[in-house]
């Protein structure tokens with residue numbers, strides 16, 4: 001049983017961070033980012049318009065179809081490179097390791113596969129960077145890592161990043177792409193929703209900006225926690241966003257969702273998100289929003305943007 | 306008499322046999338006391354064997370039992386008064402979540418409870434205990450009032466999960482749940498969350514951000530329904546039994562994992578065997594925790610709730626390993642920083 005885990009001598013297992021832990025910015029372990037290698041294959045076919053696209057052209061266009069503007073899924077690191085001012089990103093908490101605490105069938109194997117596939121130790125990337133001159137704390141889900149699902153490590157990394165943002169008095173941007181809470185860590189995954197949300201309660205009370213960017217796909221426990229809690233909610237065109245996935249809805253209540261349901265545009269029509277923004281426009285939009293929310297930019301201050 | 310579950314049948318058969326023998330003995334005037342005593346002894350052993358080591362799937366069956374007491378069955382046992390407040394002021398009144406102001410041992414409290422129906426008609430009305438966004442927004446509205454009027458909040462969880470249909474998606478099910486999480490984390494009043502039956506995923510968690518999380522003995526609190534888990538893992542929903550074991554979601558598991566704080570004892574075989582006793586025990590445990598929490602300062606309550614959430618999650622950390630253990634393990638550090 002999982003209590004045995006506490007007896008294994010090879011690693012130390014930490015079941016908590018003693019809170020409140022006010023981390024000095026210097027205390028944050030930082031690692032330098034590296035470039036992700038280009039994917040294999042010379043060309044891909046656009047799933048929306050069928051156009052055959054050269055990988056190189058697609059890369060140059062931020063993985064957006066040059067013909068129909070279909071947004072291909074991209075990795076956390078690719079997204080990061082599209083956003084931050086060159087050389088400004090310092091990664092945090094890259095040394096957090098997943099524990100198969102429930103000894104869940106097949107989890108260890110899935111983790112190994114995911115690490116290989118995503119070339120990341122876990123499904124979250126967090127750190128501090130600068131976007132168009134404005135310093136910001138950035139968090140990303142990695143979709144290639146078990147569908148971006150949130151277990152203890154993802155929840156902890158995001159929570160720490162938000163807590164550090166409060167200490168550093170920086171705004172936070174989270175890019176979501178996730179199937180939801182990670183089944184293999186059971187109830188612990190479920191409570192990462194509450195943990196990250198509680199950290200966002202504090203961020204809001206500190207008067208700091210939080211921008212949530214929802215990308216394809218964002219579902220389940222992630223939609224039902226941090227992804228929906230931004231002061232500003234932005235989505236990429238065509239991104240599927242919802243609480244319950246269409247397949248589960250069909251299985252559970254035999255309801256077929258109408259075409260276009262749960263897209264970014266559907267969510268915007270129903271008043272659930274502020275903006276649907278093309279990938280190519282994301283950086284400049286975020287830059288403007290960050291500037292308008294900078295400390296001292298509010299009413300009564302002399303600052304002019 | 307409660308509808309028996311499959312695993313209870315051997316015991317019920319034995320009890321039936323004892324009854325028949327007693328009747329026979331009385332009618333015919335034949336002394337069967339030796340046989341009866343033997344069987345009664347057997348029944349005691351069987352009872353212990355069945356109820357003493359209930360498997361996760363059996364607990365699921367008890368937690369979902371159609372006769373399991375719901376919130377309304379406990380209302381009179383728990384509260385001197387309960388005034389139900391309805392509606393989210395935005396869209397509708399969701400019947401899967403009930404809320405209001407109640408008097409608990411002389412203390413006004415805000416009560417939020419998920420309620421499943423007792424029959425098909427009521428279940429349709431209450432959507433089988435699966436709340437829509439308006440249910441969570443009603444809960445939020447009432448909890449905001451609790452904060453305003455410094456009233457403790459008692460939440461009661463019993464749902465297979467949040468409603469999953471087009472309407473729920475259109476009205477922002479995710480946002481509705483997320484707002485409950487964020488709000489509860491910020492309150493300055495005591496919050497006690499009790500899992501009374503099914504603790505189904507995000508739909509349950511929305512009411513689960515308590516200073517104290519209680520779980521009735523035969524309940525479960527899970528990230529995913531065992532059937533859904535089985536269909537994802539093994540493409541076979543009928544393997545829910547295995548999934549129930551794998552998910553480690555019983556009250557004991559949740560206690561060990563730091564989510565639940567105390568398990569509330571149920572009568573032998575489950576709360577449905579004796580709702581009155583189950584309710585009395587729940588009231589006793591609730592009062593114990595509430596009187597303790599009422600002694601805490603508002604800011605302390607909030608901080609401790611944050612600390613509780615902050616401590617949930619298990620992982621390894623090389624950095625700290627370095628600091629806290631020994632240098633013999635530093636070679637482990639090297640192969641961890643794969644990004645360098």
Ligand SMILES: [Zn+2]
Nearest residue numbers: 046049065068
């Ligand atoms: Zn295209």
